[in-house]
Amino acid sequence: MKERYINISTELGDIKIIDNKHVYKPSDDTLLIIKAMLYLKNKGYVFERIIDIGTGSGILSIAAQKIFNPKVLISIDISPYAVMAAKKVIEMENKGNSIVIRCDGTFCLRGLYDLSIVNPPYLPSNDKIDDEWIVKSWQEENNHEKVCLSSLKSKNILILKSSLSKFDQDKCLKNFNYNKQTILKENLFMEQLEVNFWQRN
Numbered sequence: 001m002k003e004r005y006i007n008i009s010t011e012l013g014d015i016k017i018i019d020n021k022h023v024y025k026p027s028d029d030t031l032l033i034i035k036a037m038l039y040l041k042n043k044g045y046v047f048e049r050i051i052d053i054g055t056g057s058g059i060l061s062i063a064a065q066k067i068f069n070p071k072v073l074i075s076i077d078i079s080p081y082a083v084m085a086a087k088k089v090i091e092m093e094n095k096g097n098s099i100v101i102r103c104d105g106t107f108c109l110r111g112l113y114d115l116s117i118v119n120p121p122y123l124p125s126n127d128k129i130d131d132e133w134i135v136k137s138w139q140e141e142n143n144h145e146k147v148c149l150s151s152l153k154s155k156n157i158l159i160l161k162s163s164l165s166k167f168d169q170d171k172c173l174k175n176f177n178y179n180k181q182t183i184l185k186e187n188l189f190m191e192q193l194e195v196n197f198w199q200r201n
Contacts, residue, residue, distance in 0.1 A: 003018050003019075003020075003088070004018070004019045005017070005018055005019070005089075006018075006019045008026045008030075008059060010031055010034050010059075010063065011031070011034055011035055011038055012034065012038075012063055012066055012067070015059050015062050015063065016089060016092065017057040017058065017059050017085070017089050018057065018085040018088060018089060020057075020081055020082075020085045022079065022081035022082075023056055023057055023079065023081050023082045023085050024056045024057065024082075025057065026056075026057055026059045028186065028188060028193065029119055029160050029162070029193055030059055030060065030119060032160065032184055032186055032193055032195050033060055033063075033117065033119055033158065033160055033195055034059075034060070034063045035184055035195075036158055036183045036184050036195040036197070037063060037064060037067045037068070037117070037158065038067060039183050039184065040158070040183070040197065041067050041068065045068075045156075046068065046114075047064075047068050047070055047114040047115040047156065048070050048071045048072065048114055049070060049071065049072045049112075049113040049114045049115075049154075050064050050068065050070045050072070050073050050074070050113060050114060050115045050116075050117065050154075051074050051075075051076065051106060051109070051113050051115070051116050051117070051151075051153060051154060052064060052073070052074070052075045052076065052117045053076055053105070053106060053116055053117065053118045053147055053150050053151060054076070054077055054078075054118065054119060054120065054121070054147060055075035055076060055077045055082060055083075055086045055100065056077060056079075056082050056085075056086065056119070057082070057085055057086060057089070058075060058082075058085065058086030058087070058089045058090045058100070059089075060117050060119065061073060061075040061086065061090055061098065061100075061117075062089065062090060062093055064115075064117060065090075065093060065098060068115075070097065070114075071097055072097055072099075072113075073097060073098045073099070074098075074099050074100075074101060074109065074113075075090060075098065075099070075100045075101070076100075076101050076102075076103045076105070076106060076108075076109075076150075077100075077102065077103075078102065078103070078104050078105075079102075080102060083100055083101070083102040086100050087100040104146070105146050105147065105149070105150035106150040106151075106153045107150070109153060111153075112153060112154065112155065113153050113154040113155070114154060114155060114156060115154050115155075115156045115157070115158060116150070116151035116152075116153060116154035116156070116157045116158070116159075117158050117159075118147055118148075118150075118151050118157065118158065118159040118160065119159075119160045120147040120148065120159065120160065120165075120167075120169075121147070122162045122164055122165035122167070145167060145172065148167070148169060148172040148173065149172070151173075152176055155199070155200045156197065156198065156199050156200070157173065157178065157196075157197070157198040158183075158195065158196075158197055158198075159173075159195070159196055159198065160193060160194070160195055160196075161193070161194050161195075161196055162191050162192070162193055163191045163192040163193075164190070164191045169196075173198050176200070177200060177201045178198040178199060178200050178201070179198065179199055179201060180196050180197070180198050181196065181197045181198075181199070182194050182195075182196050182197075183195050183196065183197050
């Protein structure tokens with residue numbers, strides 16, 4: 001079946017992704033993380049080794065490439081559909097320093113990185129969704145803790161937090177000697193989103 005590409009309007013202009021029913025489609029949370037990346041760039045932050053954990057469509061990896069131009073960019077997802085979709089759109093950007101890997105968290109990686117970018121799953125676990133990979137991508141259950149722990153591969157973490165989440169993200173990261181700075185907040189109809197920047201002491 002022929003793939004359908006769509007453009008997502010962002011602060012960086014339109015970013016092309018594959019519209020795949022098995023992959024989370026970028027939404028307000030995604031766009032807020034892109035704004036946060038631009039904020040960090042404007043503050044003079046440089047990140048040469050970046051991990052995008054739970055890359056989904058690949059849009060945050062593409063944005064990170066455009067904003068920070070890292071020497072190494074690794075995009076990770078547990079879903080085979082996300083990995084296939086992200087790989088194609090990231091390769092269209094023609095960057096030889098980008099790698100897309102199917103992995104459950106960052107446990108397949110060695111070494112330390114400068115920045116983890118994380119848009120963790122946070123929808124209630126009792127939502128009725130038939131698609132197995134959408135469930136793995138969207139629903140919180142134990143996934144949020146796994147993603148939080150995976151982000152510890154980096155000295156800095158840019159992570160979204162939703163008021164719908166029941167997971168204590170702050171406690172998770174403070175336990176590992178990180179300090180938080182809230183960069184952006186956005187109030188939606190049913191929830192509040194914030195993007196936090198955590199730095200290891």
